[in-house]
Amino acid sequence: MNWTKITRVENIPPREGRPVRIGNLEIAIFNVNGRFLTIENSCPHRGGPLCDGIISGTAVVCPLHGRHFDLETGMPMRVSEPACLATFPTRVEDGIVLVDLTAGHRVMEDAAA
Numbered sequence: 001m002n003w004t005k006i007t008r009v010e011n012i013p014p015r016e017g018r019p020v021r022i023g024n025l026e027i028a029i030f031n032v033n034g035r036f037l038t039i040e041n042s043c044p045h046r047g048g049p050l051c052d053g054i055i056s057g058t059a060v061v062c063p064l065h066g067r068h069f070d071l072e073t074g075m076p077m078r079v080s081e082p083a084c085l086a087t088f089p090t091r092v093e094d095g096i097v098l099v100d101l102t103a104g105h106r107v108m109e110d111a112a113a
């Protein structure tokens with residue numbers, strides 16, 4: 001694992017997300033009641049900023065057109081959606097959120113492999 005320190009936990013309030021750009025990669029880190037989950041920030045529909053979406057259970061609702069994506073798997077909540085998001089391993093150590101930016105994966109790509 002290749003952990004990158006991102007921010008202190010208090011910078012991502014419960015039930016909110018925050019965008020982080022590192023190089024060409026933009027991710028969104030969410031605080032789901034103390035559990036931190038990370039996905040790509042750009043909605044696969046038309047690029048909506050998922051960091052600004054509302055959290056519903058363990059899903060985020062895209063702020064542009066309302067599509068739901070599971071924050072644990074990156075999968076769309078409706079079976080008919082054609083694309084999913086990459087998710088990234090995330091953990092907390094000493095009050096710091098860490099993300100492995102090199103270990104992102106998409107469930108749909110894994111299934112097709």
Ligand code: FES
Binds near residue numbers: 062066
């Ligand atoms: S851009 Fe996200 S649902 Fe359309």
